[in-house]
Amino acid sequence: MRALVARRLIGPDGIELIDTAVPEPAAGQVRIKVAAAAVNPVDLAISSGALVEIGLTAQREQYGLGWDVAGTVDAAGPGTSLDVGTPVVGVADLLAQPLKTHAEYVVLGADTITPAPKGVELDHAATYGLNGLTALQAVDAIPGETIMVTGAAGGVGGYAVELAKHRGKTVIASAATADEELVRRLGADHFVDRNQDVAATVRRIAPAGVDGVIDAAVVGIGAQEAVRNGGHHVHVVGGPHPPHLRGITVHQIFIHVNPADLQELTGLVEQGVVSTRVxxxxxxxxxxxxxxxxxEGGLRGRVVLLP
Known part of the structure; x- marks a missing residue:
């Protein structure tokens, strides 16, 4: 089979398309024939060596690429219940694997996949897993009624807006001026132009401060200043995180795939509560x-590879 790997960690120009053996599933694993696999910023971080530099993964000779996947079950190891031919979605959340989802076939643990949402094309089904799970876990980390989301037009931010609204929160969303219509369509109650003083503008809407911020744009302290004393700040990238000022709890979210979250998210996609964008x-x-x-950035949706 063909698969994308990174051996020279120099970014996109170092990515290689190799021929390699089709992987075999062991007990508790499923082999997926890949129909679609999204490209995410974390794939760039792996291919550039950034995750090695900040200590999130050890130096290795070869890194597989790709986290999101949609396809069909091609083979199943002992102890799995999905039938061959079942359309599925999944997320490969282990960093240091020699082969991942940017390939013609991938083997994943059965607990990291679930049946694909009905009525959703597989290229769209490949777009929500990584970002949607990150957003879901970020929203659930913040108790309270008012949430601010930076980068609200992007992958994680857009899902955070939809999921926070679904959870019954009041959502204040920050993004570029040109994205206001999109962000409001996703469910934002209030819009803040990212080029303004974000914290000051948010505090005109919520004078005591918001209960928490999901900082998908990695604004840092400029976003945390909008949070009330004792509130919550969700930081969604690796490396150093903002300080715990004013009793604010900083949550550094590293996605972990679990069946309950993936099944809930997939159900919300199937219901149309959570959108997909290619x-x-x-x-x-x-x-x-x-x-x-x-x-290059600036995308409003995911770039998807179609093996």
């Missing part, structure tokens, strides 16, 4: 172009 699709042999498009 910006562009590419075949595997144009993966470098796909990665470079993600690196």
């Amino acid at each position: 910006a562009e699709t590419y075949p595997l042999d144009e993966a470098v172009k796909a990665y470079k498009q993600v690196a």
Whole structure:
């Protein structure tokens, strides 16, 4: 089979498309024939060596690429219940695997996949797992009624807006001026232009401060200043996190796939509560172009590889 790997950690230009053996599932594992796999910023971070530099993974000779996947069950090891041919979605949440979802086949633990949402095309089904789970776990980390979301038009931020609204929260969303219509359509109650003094503007809406911020744009202290004393700040990237000022609890969210969250999220996609957005699709042999498009930023949706 063909698979994308990173051996020279120099970014997109170092990505290689290799021929390798089709992996075999062990007990508790499932092999998926990949129909679609999204490209995420974390894939860029792996291919550039950034995650090695900040100590999130050890130096290895080869890194597999890709976290999100949608496809069909191709083979199943002992102790699994999904039938061959079942459409599924999953997330490969182990960093240091030699082969991952940017491939023609991938083997994942059965507890990291679930049947795909009915009525959703597989290229769209491949877009919500990583970002949606991060957003779900971020929203659930914040008790209280008022949540601010930075980067609200992006992947994690957009899902955070939808999920916080679904949880009954009042949502204040920050994004670029051009994205106000999109962010309000996702469910935001209030919009704040990211080019303004975000904290001051938020405090005109919520004078005592919000109960928590999901800082998808990694604004840092500028976002935390909008949070009330004793509130919550969710930080969604690796490396150093903001300080715990004014009794604020800082949560550094590293996604962990579990069946309950993945099944809930998939059900919400199936119901139309959580949206899917595809910006562009590419075949595997144009993966470098796909990665470079993600690196340029500004996308409103995911770039998806179609093996």
